[in-house]
Amino acid sequence: MKRLLLALALAALVSGPVLQAWQPAPPQPGTPGDYVPIASLPQAERLPAAPFLIAAYALVWAVLVAYTWSLWRRITKLEREMKDLGRRLPKA
Amino acid sequence: MTRVFAPLACLAMALFAAAPAVVANAPAEATMGLVQRIFYYHVPSAMLMFVSAVVCGTASAAYLFRRSAAADRLASAAGELVVVFGLIVLATGPLWARKAWGVWWDWDARLTSSLLLWLMFAAYLLVRRYGGPGSEKLAGAMALFGMANVPFVYVSVNYWRTLHPKTSVIMTLEPGMRSAFWFCVSAFALLYALLLALRLRLEERRAEAEALFLALDE
Numbered sequence: 001m002k003r004l005l006l007a008l009a010l011a012a013l014v015s016g017p018v019l020q021a022w023q024p025a026p027p028q029p030g031t032p033g034d035y036v037p038i039a040s041l042p043q044a045e046r047l048p049a050a051p052f053l054i055a056a057y058a059l060v061w062a063v064l065v066a067y068t069w070s071l072w073r074r075i076t077k078l079e080r081e082m083k084d085l086g087r088r089l090p091k092a
Numbered sequence: 093m094t095r096v097f098a099p100l101a102c103l104a105m106a107l108f109a110a111a112p113a114v115v116a117n118a119p120a121e122a123t124m125g126l127v128q129r130i131f132y133y134h135v136p137s138a139m140l141m142f143v144s145a146v147v148c149g150t151a152s153a154a155y156l157f158r159r160s161a162a163a164d165r166l167a168s169a170a171g172e173l174v175v176v177f178g179l180i181v182l183a184t185g186p187l188w189a190r191k192a193w194g195v196w197w198d199w200d201a202r203l204t205s206s207l208l209l210w211l212m213f214a215a216y217l218l219v220r221r222y223g224g225p226g227s228e229k230l231a232g233a234m235a236l237f238g239m240a241n242v243p244f245v246y247v248s249v250n251y252w253r254t255l256h257p258k259t260s261v262i263m264t265l266e267p268g269m270r271s272a273f274w275f276c277v278s279a280f281a282l283l284y285a286l287l288l289a290l291r292l293r294l295e296e297r298r299a300e301a302e303a304l305f306l307a308l309d310e
Contacts, residue, residue, distance in 0.1 A: 049126035
């Protein structure tokens with residue numbers, strides 16, 4: 001048992017530097033397929049999320065406000081036409 | 093309608109004003125981060141696009157089989173809202189996709205079928221507007237086809253390989269995200285109901301104006 005433990009401890013001691021030596025060389029920045037921290041990307045290649053989020057929310061508001069306004073405008077125009085028609089009808 | 097309309101409109105405005113704060117307080121998603129928050133406006137709009145397409149299709153069926161003029165007016169109002177909410181879906185989706193997927197658009201099953209649904213209802217409005225007398229029947233048949241497309245659009249993400257998240261994403265939301273999501277759904281649903289009521293009123297007034305014109309001619 002003591003021999004086995006000694007052999008395992010020796011193997012662990014030896015395997016550490018051996019495994020470290022077998023590691024591939026660190027990749028060059030920009031190698032395709034490797035994860036790159038966003039902070040190391042050039043400023044021109046970063047895609048911030050905030051403008052997309054703000055654009056999406058602004059667009060939703062713009063579409064809904066424009067549609068509500070167009071609806072209101074059509075209703076008031078029709079009401080005006082109907083009042084005009086109502087005035088003309090008794091005369092006719 | 094007018095007595096409850098103003099308080100409900102105020103409530104809808106308050107919900108929409110509070111929505112960005114509610115969304116900002118929702119937990120951040122791990123992989124997509126900030127841009128995932130587009131989801132809180134994109135998905136409720138898509139849900140209401142589907143609801144409106146079903147309302148338009150059902151009302152069109154009632155018009156085609158029972159000749160109900162009221163159903164035709166409802167179909168016309170709902171058809172316009174499919175296009176409005178579909179526009180929001182088709183505009184906010186690519187803004188999310190550009191950041192999350194790296195592309196503005198992908199011709200996959202969900203995106204393509206959503207675009208087709210929107211085009212069907214845009215065509216429905218064009219037929220109604222420029223089709224001349226009797227175009228309501230043709231438009232009604234188009235709305236039936238549009239409504240038939242809704243289940244296809246919904247399940248497309250589960251049957252085809254696509255970049256778009258699956259339908260299970262809503263069921264698996266974290267509690268913080270879920271409450272923010274259903275808050276936004278409530279705000280959009282209330283606004284949809286108000287816009288539908290307003291648009292329906294416009295159709296009813298148009299019908300009254302046409303009757304007045306006919307009376308004037310006679």
